[in-house]
């Protein structure tokens with residue numbers, strides 16, 4: 001089974017973002033995770049389209065863009081043009097989710113859905129055939145460095161069984177509080193992609209931490 005690592009730039013050094021992107025470029029990381037927060041859907045503001053565009057100019061790995069924003073339909077085309085390889089929207093922000101996923105795919109990139117910790121996985125049953133990936137939040141979105149919510153493991157197991165039935169190509173990504181210990185349990189439960197922010201960037205040797213995460 002696939003075991004991918006997507007370091008989250010939210011925990012990178014924004015005084016020298018290029019250096020951290022270079023580190024990821026030369027590491028065993030698979031994707032670069034970009035957290036977009038609007039201060040409305042989540043209680044924090046991060047960065048937006050121009051920053052993603054600059055990141056994409058020097059990134060050698062696909063940009064996995066996580067939209068924690070209200071009414072994401074308005075920003076799908078700009079983020080796709082800025083260089084996103086994948087756009088993930090939150091189930092909680094999309095009243096017409098099927099249309100939103102179609103709009104993302106129309107841009108020639110992959111489309112994924114994220115669920116907050118309280119949102120049950122069965123709500124995605126009829127969307128799974130259309131998805132590249134499901135992102136399960138294992139913390140409440142908005143901040144890095146939070147504690148892993150244990151119930152996420154149960155959600156991974158249920159979702160794993162659902163995707164085998166509905167779309168075996170669909171990936172399961174988990175975001176928040178991932179370290180060697182939670183990461184290993186998530187991979188064992190059926191996760192394919194781990195987003196890792198503070199655990200990578202506060203470690204002494206981030207590139208080595210990424211390599212070790214791939215082997216847990």
Ligand code: DX5
Pocket residue numbers: 008009010011033035066139140141142143144145146175176177178195196197198199
């Ligand atoms: C949280 C973000 C995460 C965050 C993870 O809202 O979606 O991607 O960067 O950070 P850690 O790994 O520190 O929990």
Ligand code: ZN
Pocket residue numbers: 008033034035066175195
């Ligand atoms: Zn994220």
